[in-house]
Amino acid sequence: MRISLRGPFCRVALRKGQYFPAIIDSAVLRAPAGIKRKLTTRAVHENGSDFDFDLFTIGGGSAGVRATRSSAGFGAKVGLCELPRALISSDEKGGTGGTCVLRGCVPKKLMALAGLFAEDVQDAASFGWEVDGQPQLSWEKLQSNKRKELERLSDLYMENLKKADVEYIEGRARIIDPNTVEVNGKQYRAKNILVATGGAASIPPIEGARDFAITSDQVLNLDEKPKKLVVVGGGYIGCEQASIFNNLGTEVYLIVRQDLPLAGFDREACAFVMEQYKLRGLHVYGQSSPTKMSKGANGKLTVHVEPYKRDGDPFDIEDVDQVLMATGRKPKTQNIGLEDIGVELDDKGGLKVDEFSRSVSVPSIWGIGDVTNRIPLTPVARMEGSALAKHLFGDQGDVKPDYKAVPSVVFSSPQLAYVGKKEDAAVEEYQDVDIYTSTSTPMKNTLGRKDVKEFVKVIVSSKDDKVVGFHMVGSEAAEILQGFAAALYAGITKQQLDATVGIHPSSAEEFVTMIKASRKYRGGKLTEGEPLKC
Ligand SMILES: Cc1cc2nc3c(=O)[nH]c(=O)nc-3n(C[C@H](O)[C@H](O)[C@H](O)COP(=O)(O)OP(=O)(O)OC[C@H]3O[C@@H](n4cnc5c(N)ncnc54)[C@H](O)[C@@H]3O)c2cc1C
Ligand SMILES: NC(=O)c1ccc[n+]([C@@H]2O[C@H](COP(=O)([O-])OP(=O)(O)OC[C@H]3O[C@@H](n4cnc5c(N)ncnc54)[C@H](O)[C@@H]3O)[C@@H](O)[C@H]2O)c1
Numbered sequence: 275m276r277i278s279l280r281g282p283f284c285r286v287a288l289r290k291g292q293y294f295p296a297i298i299d300s301a302v303l304r305a306p307a308g309i310k311r312k313l314t315t316r317a318v319h320e321n322g323s324d325f326d327f328d329l330f331t332i333g334g335g336s337a338g339v340r341a342t343r344s345s346a347g348f349g350a351k352v353g354l355c356e357l358p359r360a361l362i363s364s365d366e367k368g369g370t371g372g373t374c375v376l377r378g379c380v381p382k383k384l385m386a387l388a389g390l391f392a393e394d395v396q397d398a399a400s401f402g403w404e405v406d407g408q409p410q411l412s413w414e415k416l417q418s419n420k421r422k423e424l425e426r427l428s429d430l431y432m433e434n435l436k437k438a439d440v441e442y443i444e445g446r447a448r449i450i451d452p453n454t455v456e457v458n459g460k461q462y463r464a465k466n467i468l469v470a471t472g473g474a475a476s477i478p479p480i481e482g483a484r485d486f487a488i489t490s491d492q493v494l495n496l497d498e499k500p501k502k503l504v505v506v507g508g509g510y511i512g513c514e515q516a517s518i519f520n521n522l523g524t525e526v527y528l529i530v531r532q533d534l535p536l537a538g539f540d541r542e543a544c545a546f547v548m549e550q551y552k553l554r555g556l557h558v559y560g561q562s563s564p565t566k567m568s569k570g571a572n573g574k575l576t577v578h579v580e581p582y583k584r585d586g587d588p589f590d591i592e593d594v595d596q597v598l599m600a601t602g603r604k605p606k607t608q609n610i611g612l613e614d615i616g617v618e619l620d621d622k623g624g625l626k627v628d629e630f631s632r633s634v635s636v637p638s639i640w641g642i643g644d645v646t647n648r649i650p651l652t653p654v655a656r657m658e659g660s661a662l663a664k665h666l667f668g669d670q671g672d673v674k675p676d677y678k679a680v681p682s683v684v685f686s687s688p689q690l691a692y693v694g695k696k697e698d699a700a701v702e703e704y705q706d707v708d709i710y711t712s713t714s715t716p717m718k719n720t721l722g723r724k725d726v727k728e729f730v731k732v733i734v735s736s737k738d739d740k741v742v743g744f745h746m747v748g749s750e751a752a753e754i755l756q757g758f759a760a761a762l763y764a765g766i767t768k769q770q771l772d773a774t775v776g777i778h779p780s781s782a783e784e785f786v787t788m789i790k791a792s793r794k795y796r797g798g799k800l801t802e803g804e805p806l807k808c
Contacts, residue, residue: 328465329468333472333645334432336655370432392522417497469645500596545807576594604622608623657676701795704735716748728784
């Protein structure tokens with residue numbers, strides 16, 4: 275099939291600097307029918323000069339790669355610049371695949387899976403398996419196999435970009451003017467510049483932290499397994515890493531500023547997951563924050579912890595091998611030229627964009643993924659990338675990212691997953707709300723670790739019977755919640771949920787078998803059931 279482009283600038287740049295008459299083979303470009311609308315404006319005259327690219331992307335992480343490949347799929351001429359590869363990131367090092375592939379989701383999940391085998395061995399004994407001696411973990415083998423897999427994936431990302439006819443440029447990009455990017459001393463002109471530079475760990479000004487503590491990049495690449503680890507910060511990274519190392523046999527101390535970790539999650543689910551962490555031997559200190567860390571002559575660290583916004587005694591954690599600062603991440607918007615061309619940033623340094631991901635101050639600049647400080651998750655970064663490609667080069671008119679039902683999971687042990695509203699937010703928004711909860715022992719644990727429990731919660735807006743939130747704490751919560759996220763997106767009612775036949779025996783069936791509400795709110799006030807204690 276062939277498609278023709280119309281208009282005065284009816285030509286197409288298939289390779290940088292090479293222009294061809296406007297008949298292109300859509301099979302090569304994989305462009306769906308009817309994409310002509312925006313391609314007629316691609317890589318052509320503006321201010322009297324040709325552009326090298328329709329779109330130039332800075333950053334080859336989840337966001338940048340998706341936007342770039344999708345744009346190329348629509349027939350746009352696209353370039354992408356990424357830093358040379360390294361597992362520990364810096365201003366000069368990065369690598370295709372970005373945080374998710376090289377120092378985020380993927381290595382984290384591999385490490386989490388490694389830790390779960392220890393639990394499995396424990397559970398297997400209650401099913402009659404006899405394992406001779408204590409199973410031993412080869413740290414070196416785990417790290418080396420993990421590294422190979424990350425490199426394989428990163429290479430694959432690069433190959434796929436090249437297959438999609440994207441011009442790949444390795445180096446550090448800097449924006450020179452609203453349509454020019456410089457890499458390795460060479461300038462590239464682009465009609466649109468996409469900033470997808472992600473974020474980096476931020477370390478608060480705690481005495482000794484910059485000298486002695488590590489970030490998530492390093493904790494995923496340690497040469498030796500720490501015997502004793504202090505994790506500062508009760509967010510996603512803090513809870514996941516604390517849990518992972520606890521499962522791998524490290525003595526772990528998790529320091530959390532609030533009473534409960536995971537501030538953005540449902541309080542009842544957080545209280546439940548924290549009990550499960552403690553049950554597995556994790557030391558959790560709530561309402562606490564470290565104020566100092568120092569290194570002794572034996573190379574071991576001491577962490578001084580003070581109560582946070584409460585009375586209480588300070589204490590020291592001694593003989594510590596590593597301190598992980600999991601205290602949040604900052605968008606990477608510095609030293610790439612944004613400030614020089616007047617690109618507006620938000621108060622946390624994120625690139626300020628409108629609902630279509632366009633910079634609010636410089637129209638040729640676009641931003642997606644973690645750099646924009648919206649929802650810093652890989653599937654969201656990808657969704658923003660797809661939406662942008664459609665918006666710029668597709669045939670569906672204006673397209674914006676859809677944040678209607680973004681599910682989220684903490685890959686700790688157990689996992690905590692949710693989609694939709696948490697209880698307090700649902701009550702505030704809908705006023706009349708029914709809460710259904712259930713606690714159970716997973717079948718896998720009925721013969722052994724009986725204190726391992728799972729928790730599910732369904733939140734319903736009672737006026738229209740719509741389910742507005744699903745929450746789960748459990749070993750398979752991530753796998754189970756994905757389907758319920760689709761149901762929530764589609765607007766499922768509680769009646770429809772009740773009419774759904776369960777899968778028996780499973781943990782998932784709890785979601786479709788809860789008949790009686792645990793609590794009810796009317797007019798924003800609790801009218802039935804016990805108030806929440808957390
Ligand atoms: C430890 C950890 C675990 C995580 N786990 C999960 C998870 O389980 N699930 C989930 O959904 N999300 C997870 N995340 C979040 C997820 O990794 C990010 O939301 C996602 O990677 C963001 O993608 P991005 O493309 O916006 O940024 P990034 O993936 O960070 O990509 C940005 C890229 O830009 C490059 N770059 C920066 N500056 C320049 C420059 N000047 N020139 C050229 N290139 C440049 C960088 O090298 C980098 O490769 C995790 C994050 C961390 C840190
Ligand atoms: N499974 C996942 O999807 C996953 C996993 C990891 C990261 N991520 C993404 O990456 C982002 C960053 O993760 P994160 O865990 O670094 O950030 P976060 O914002 O989730 O958590 C940071 C935590 O550090 C605490 N903190 C900050 N300063 C502190 C101090 N001085 N003392 C004690 N505690 C302090 C905060 O209260 C907060 O609880 C997340 O928002 C998430 O979107 C996702």
